[in-house]
Amino acid sequence: MLQNIVIGQYVPVSSPLHRLDSRAKLLCLLALAGIVFLANEFWSYSALLTTVAAFVLLSRVPLKFFLKGLLPVFILVIFTFLLHAFFTNEGQVLFTILGFSIYSGGIEQGAFIAVRIGALVVFASLLTLTTTPIDLTDGFEYFLRPFKRFGLPAHEMSLMMSISIRLIPTLLLEADRILKAQAARGADFTKGSLKTRLETMTAFIIPLFVRSFKRAEDMATAMDARGYRGGEGRTKLRVLQWRFQDAIACVVVIGVGVVLALLRDG
Template sequence: MFQNIIIGQYVAGNSFIHDLDPRSKLTATFLFVLIVFLANNWLTYLILFLAVLVAMLVSNVSPNYIYKGMKPVFLLVIAMFILHAFFTKEGELLFAIGWFEVYLGGIIQGLFIAFRLLLLIMMTTLLTLTTAPIQMTDGLESIFGPLRRFNVPVHELALMMSISLRFIPTLLQETEKIMKAQMARGVDFTGGPITRRIKAIVPLLVPLFMQSFRRAEDLATAMEARGYRGGEGRTKLRELVWMKKDTMAVLTITTIGFILLFLRS
């Protein structure tokens, strides 16, 4: 059920995007999240889609692998479209059945919102697919480095974010194992009324939380056994180096942002 989830996964490779500095990838992704909200017509959304498509092709990650991993997201995207299509009362009235009315503006707005959400998920997923957890930690720590002046534990925060992303696939695998074990004992997660299905989830949550706490304790023990005492005085095996291609990647996203700003209707 969860074997195709790619959130938090890392796919090793030697592509152009894999070789980028994690700081440039984080910066480019943050800029992309901002410029997505500049799109407000079909042309601007087409430009964003082409940008994401090119980035995925350059990453050399299998399109089939990405497609399988995005399948659960499609349900969320469709739900967003339906909500906006049915409850946005703008533009020309297409049809009405009693109190139920569908407007052209609602359909268009629903498509735009759904497409925007899909683009955001695709780009952020590409970031985790092409950036190793240790690189993510080093990049976040470097970006938030100036906050040390205000006594912010930058290294610890970056490490927590990286560990959170890393353990998403692990928790999903644990969830699937527990669900299969309970289904073998007669628990039905899909049939019956909604109240029964909600009650069936409760026996799933208890062992899942226990497994999560156990894994967190094991991880803490392993880190202490290896002498981890926070970021103070720590050195790095590989220093981050910002290169021309990193500047080019950030400038490319910035240029796309200016193009979208110019093409806004």
């Protein structure tokens, strides 16, 4: 399951979202991260879900691949929903199960929180799925550039953030391989006391840290061998260009925010 995580991966297809400037996508993601919290009733959440579906379709990422990759996140979303459903005592009692009274307010609040979390994860996933690592680095660097006057190394920071995002699926795949390898050697992470489980987890955590540091060292060596010396004096093969479609995308996101604000209850 870990190897199917989509956050941090890039899918090279031709779509309207792929053709957008990385700066526009970063701005839209930042705006959408706040817009999702404007929804607070049925119709506004319906509009939010419609927006999520529209962005997924516009990305042209295979739906099967997308859903398979978000399965671990959906498990977290379902857990959040159940947590609110069982422990929120608002509204009318709908039914009782295992000694817990399920209230209408708990179901409603759990569903709304689950939609918010799911929407945020989908929007964040679409950023990496539709943006190349180079464009993502350039986008981060553009917004960090004003802070260079305060001594912030904008290029190095943006490169670090981009590499960190891209290494998420790699590290998860590495973790999955280590888990399977240790299980084949007889390690059981699900049985025994808490102390026993913690001791067993060291057989997973230590190799993961070792492999992570080894990968980071190899990457640093490769960059040094290619003459990387930071952002000073570097030129770009591809220069980011803000086009009309990028402005339209930002206007559409603002329009979504206005719609959700108008539909907002109270």
